[in-house]
Amino acid sequence: MKTLNVEELxxxxxxxxxxxxxxxxxxxQYYELTKRIMGKTGPIRILExxxxxxxxxMAYCLGERSDxxxxxxxxxxxxxxxAIKNSGIKVRDGLVNKFAGTTVTSxxxxxxxxxxxxxxxxxxxxxxxIAKSRFAExxxxxxxxxxxxxxxxxxxxxxxxxxxxxxxxxCNLLDxxxxxxxxGKELELVERLPRVLTDEFCNRKWDVIYFDSxxxxxxxxxxxxxxxxxxxxxxxxxxxxxxxxxxxWLPCAALTxxxxxNVLYKDSSTSQGMLIAERS
Numbered sequence: 397m398k399t400l401n402v403e404e405l406x407x408x409x410x411x412x413x414x415x416x417x418x419x420x421x422x423x424x425q426y427y428e429l430t431k432r433i434m435g436k437t438g439p440i441r442i443l444e445x446x447x448x449x450x451x452x453x454m455a456y457c458l459g460e461r462s463d464x465x466x467x468x469x470x471x472x473x474x475x476x477x478x479a480i481k482n483s484g485i486k487v488r489d490g491l492v493n494k495f496a497g498t499t500v501t502s503x504x505x506x507x508x509x510x511x512x513x514x515x516x517x518x519x520x521x522x523x524x525x526i527a528k529s530r531f532a533e534x535x536x537x538x539x540x541x542x543x544x545x546x547x548x549x550x551x552x553x554x555x556x557x558x559x560x561x562x563x564x565x566x567c568n569l570l571d572x573x574x575x576x577x578x579x580g581k582e583l584e585l586v587e588r589l590p591r592v593l594t595d596e597f598c599n600r601k602w603d604v605i606y607f608d609s610x611x612x613x614x615x616x617x618x619x620x621x622x623x624x625x626x627x628x629x630x631x632x633x634x635x636x637x638x639x640x641x642x643x644x645w646l647p648c649a650a651l652t653x654x655x656x657x658n659v660l661y662k663d664s665s666t667s668q669g670m671l672i673a674e675r676s
Contacts, residue, residue: 412479425670446609497592537640
């Protein structure tokens with residue numbers, strides 16, 4: 397295993413092709429999760445939803461351990477593959493297993509957002525999470541906040557309260573945050589792609605699950621996987637602040653309220669933010 401200081405981490409990031417200082421700060425957040433994985437003993441099964449520089453970093457730091465296996469799911473592995481090629485590191489066979497496809501079906505997405513406020517994440521209702529979340533209190537991204545505020549009026553609390561009162565507003569948010577231009581287009585695209593987060597994945601017990609995939613899929617992924625953690629398992633989320641992102645702020649709020657999880661790390665030094673917690 398390779399423990400890295402800041403200079404070594406920066407050198408590795410340059411080798412991977414991390415493009416700028418902002419992305420390097422996110423790379424440092426990935427390393428906070430990787431360090432905690434490195435400290436675990438025994439066989440480690442990692443599920444990563446959304447690949448990229450984080451995958452390459454885990455492969456580099458954990459590659460000497462024969463008892464580690466990383467399953468990573470994404471539509472494309474271009475960033476990861478370029479990072480490995482650029483750096484010239486050797487990844488042992490069986491360390492990183494790539495599964496190309498989606499994590500959820502179009503029906504799962506539609507069904508979830510049709511009854512959004514009735515759902516629970518990690519045992520806590522989304523209605524309560526929206527009302528009580530500590531991940532939507534500070535403006536972390538002026539561009540997205542200004543768009544929502546100028547179009548709909550009010551500050552962050554008014555915007556989140558509107559989610560509780562106006563179903564049309566939620567539909568507008570789904571269009572705005574969709575990675576594919578609109579929620580309808582996302583449903584159409586997902587319908588044509590293979591879903592690889594199958595029951596086989598969800599029925600396994602994982603030692604680490606890292607969520608960093610689509611803006612609208614993470615909520616559904618958490619529900620599918622909420623019983624898939626070993627005791628002492630680590631969970632990680634990137635992009636944890638609203639309105640910078642929609643994908644992780646509610647699951648992160650649930651973890652901070654849950655008796656089943658202990659928050660180990662919460663970082664607000666970047667607009668994306670990062671949270672790491674451990675299963676009790």
